[in-house]
Amino acid sequence: MQFVSTRGRAAPVGLSAALSAGLAPDGGLYMPVRWPSFEPAMFADAAGLPPIAQRLLAPLFVGDALEPALPRICAQALDIDAPLRALPLPATWMLELFHGPTAAFKDFAARFLAACLLRIKPAGEMRELQILVATSGDTGAAVGAAFAGQPGVRVWIVYPDGRVSPRQAHQLGAFGGNVTALRVQGNFDDCQALVKRALNDDALAGRLRLSSANSISLGRLLPQMSYYAQASLGHWRAHGRTLGFIVPTGNLGNALAALLARRMGLPVGAIVLASNANATLSEYFAGEDYTPRPGIATLANAMDVGAPSNFERLRALYASDAEVRAALSAERVDDAQIRAAIGSSHARYGAVVCPHTACALVALERRRAAGDDRDYAVVATAHPAKFDTVLAPLIDVVPEPPPALAALLQQPSHSEPLANDYAAFSTRLIAG
Numbered sequence: 001m002q003f004v005s006t007r008g009r010a011a012p013v014g015l016s017a018a019l020s021a022g023l024a025p026d027g028g029l030y031m032p033v034r035w036p037s038f039e040p041a042m043f044a045d046a047a048g049l050p051p052i053a054q055r056l057l058a059p060l061f062v063g064d065a066l067e068p069a070l071p072r073i074c075a076q077a078l079d080i081d082a083p084l085r086a087l088p089l090p091a092t093w094m095l096e097l098f099h100g101p102t103a104a105f106k107d108f109a110a111r112f113l114a115a116c117l118l119r120i121k122p123a124g125e126m127r128e129l130q131i132l133v134a135t136s137g138d139t140g141a142a143v144g145a146a147f148a149g150q151p152g153v154r155v156w157i158v159y160p161d162g163r164v165s166p167r168q169a170h171q172l173g174a175f176g177g178n179v180t181a182l183r184v185q186g187n188f189d190d191c192q193a194l195v196k197r198a199l200n201d202d203a204l205a206g207r208l209r210l211s212s213a214n215s216i217s218l219g220r221l222l223p224q225m226s227y228y229a230q231a232s233l234g235h236w237r238a239h240g241r242t243l244g245f246i247v248p249t250g251n252l253g254n255a256l257a258a259l260l261a262r263r264m265g266l267p268v269g270a271i272v273l274a275s276n277a278n279a280t281l282s283e284y285f286a287g288e289d290y291t292p293r294p295g296i297a298t299l300a301n302a303m304d305v306g307a308p309s310n311f312e313r314l315r316a317l318y319a320s321d322a323e324v325r326a327a328l329s330a331e332r333v334d335d336a337q338i339r340a341a342i343g344s345s346h347a348r349y350g351a352v353v354c355p356h357t358a359c360a361l362v363a364l365e366r367r368r369a370a371g372d373d374r375d376y377a378v379v380a381t382a383h384p385a386k387f388d389t390v391l392a393p394l395i396d397v398v399p400e401p402p403p404a405l406a407a408l409l410q411q412p413s414h415s416e417p418l419a420n421d422y423a424a425f426s427t428r429l430i431a432g
């Protein structure tokens with residue numbers, strides 16, 4: 001399979017090249033030239049996430065050097081539970097994506113990308129692989145965990161100082177060794193801009209072998225389709241109906257994966273984007289022009305994004321804005337509504353959710369109030385214990401961190417301050 005840029009001004013490349021590059025040379029994002037097409041029956045003998053992912057992704061790996069490794073990559077990287085649990089509400093489930101090592105859904109994608117990148121060895125390349133990752137909280141930890149201690153790789157986590165939860169900050173600095181955490185005086189969009197600029201900096205590319213692990217990376221998008229495939233196939237077999245998903249959304253990577261699973265023929269129903277107070281997507285879906293803007297800080301900090309980096313991929317899938325708006329819908333949820341949802345879901349049906357998942361619960365309530373009684377899964381993107389300081393004033397018992405997260409929180413943590421300045425960033429990277 002060949003991969004082309006959303007901007008159409010870069011030569012098509014194979015999978016390994018698209019995974020390694022992050023951004024296409026014309027500044028666009030890589031997409032396969034065509035999406036494979038499946039029917040639910042084609043997964044009849046695939047049980048569990050790795051076999052489903054293997055079948056789903058096989059057409060995209062055809063002809064690439066990574067093709068023979070796909071079964072191993074799926075088995076190693078996607079060995080994480082993704083249970084679909086019924087909630088005590090009509091026609092409503094919760095898809096729990098927080099059972100990986102850093103207790104957020106980004107573990108699936110980060111581990112898959114790492115398993116791919118660690119197997120790609122350009123001929124004659126002796127330099128260490130440098131992974132740059134801008135994070136609003138959870139990506140950096142997932143990528144750090146996926147690469148920590150791996151020989152031949154260096155990871156640079158770039159995050160906005162003071163804008164991640166205390167436990168997220170601790171995690172980011174807790175890997176040490178080949179993983180360096182840089183805390184920037186700025187917001188997430190500033191961090192993302194620093195990383196994007198470094199990846200487009202030819203002078204820097206001459207010195208360092210750079211790659212990215214951001215949500216623009218194709219290697220993160222692809223594996224995320226597999227849990228939507230697994231959940232929707234299970235639901236289809238059990239009930240004979242499609243399953244809709246309400247997805248807490250920031251950079252649009254996770255929700256786009258749900259959309260792509262549907263496009264590939266999986267029994268996915270309606271897809272609802274649940275944003276926090278950042279209004280870029282909700283305004284666009286309400287009919288206004290797409291207007292990226294600086295992100296604002298909210299309780300659902302991993303979604304504090306004003307310029308969703310995967311929007312370009314979403315737009316490239318359709319001929320017009322009207323078609324995009326017909327394919328998805330979006331809801332915006334402010335901090336007061338997040339707090340209220342955390343309290344009421346606990347009181348009403350005993351669910352303890354993180355602030356991101358709370359946005360999806362609010363979006364669900366709005367769908368139900370509008371008379372939508374179709375089957376939906378609320379996507380739970382992080383374990384609530386990661387956000388203990390948000391939850392503590394709202395509910396009486398904050399859950400304990402799961403064991404992997406607890407172990408990381410026991411480690412000492414160190415991060416370096418960095419000015420919001422590209423020269424300072426590139427100097428730090430070169431210093432090594």
Ligand SMILES: *Cc1c(COP(=O)(O)O)cnc(C)c1O
Pocket residue numbers: 104105106137138139215248249250251252253254255302303356357381382
């Ligand atoms: C990253 C993240 C999101 C947003 O996902 P996108 O793919 O950027 O839309 C939502 N919830 C949590 C907990 C996250 O870490």
